[in-house]
Amino acid sequence: GSQTYNGIQRDYWAAALSLYSFLTFNVLYNTPIHEDVQFRIFIMAEGLSRNGTENENVLAELDELEGDEASQEMYRRVVRQLHQIDQMTPTLLHLFENTLTWASEKRWTLEGTLSCPWLTR
Numbered sequence: 001g002s003q004t005y006n007g008i009q010r011d012y013w014a015a016a017l018s019l020y021s022f023l024t025f026n027v028l029y030n031t032p033i034h035e036d037v038q039f040r041i042f043i044m045a046e047g048l049s050r051n052g053t054e055n056e057n058v059l060a061e062l063d064e065l066e067g068d069e070a071s072q073e074m075y076r077r078v079v080r081q082l083h084q085i086d087q088m089t090p091t092l093l094h095l096f097e098n099t100l101t102w103a104s105e106k107r108w109t110l111e112g113t114l115s116c117p118w119l120t121r
Contacts, residue, residue, distance in 0.1 A: 008110070009104075009107065012099055012107075012108070012110075012113065013099065013100065015099075016095070016096060016099035016100050017100065019095075020096060020100070023092070024081070024084055026081055026084070028042050028043075028048070028081075028100070029042060029043065037061070037065065037074055037078070038074075038077075038078060038081075040061055041058055041061045041062070041078055042081070042100075043100060043101075043102050044057075044102050045057035045058045045060075045061050046058070046097075046101075046102070047061075047078075047082060047085070048085060048093075048096050048097065048100055049085075049093065049097050050086065050090070050093055050097075051086065052082045052085055052086065053079070053082045053083070053086065058082070062075060062078065062079070065078070089118070091116065091117040091118035091121070092118045094116065094117070094118065095113070095116045095118045095119070098112060098113075098116075099113060
């Protein structure tokens with residue numbers, strides 16, 4: 001079945017991605033599709049969370065990045081970002097975990113976003 005287009009939800013997603021990029025000087029992923037390794041790791045496998053380097057789904061995705069030089073470079077890039085995520089303040093990470101989650105039913109609405117301690121401090 002098809003889902004109804006929700007422009008507001010897409011705007012929140014884009015705003016959260018932009019904030020992530022502004023604060024980290026990194027792009028979280030290139031294309032929101034399964035074939036994008038970073039999308040699979042950070043969004044689908046929930047690598048954008050505290051202790052993402054210990055997440056079994058993330059580790060399984062990283063194991064797939066063996067082989068050629070391009071895969072090894074992607075592995076190094078992802079691991080650097082995972083360590084950077086681990087260094088985020090708990091309130092900032094809480095914001096990202098709840099706005100850039102694969103599970104749409106867990107994704108914050110405007111009210112949840114505006115009450116986030118990182119934004120209200």
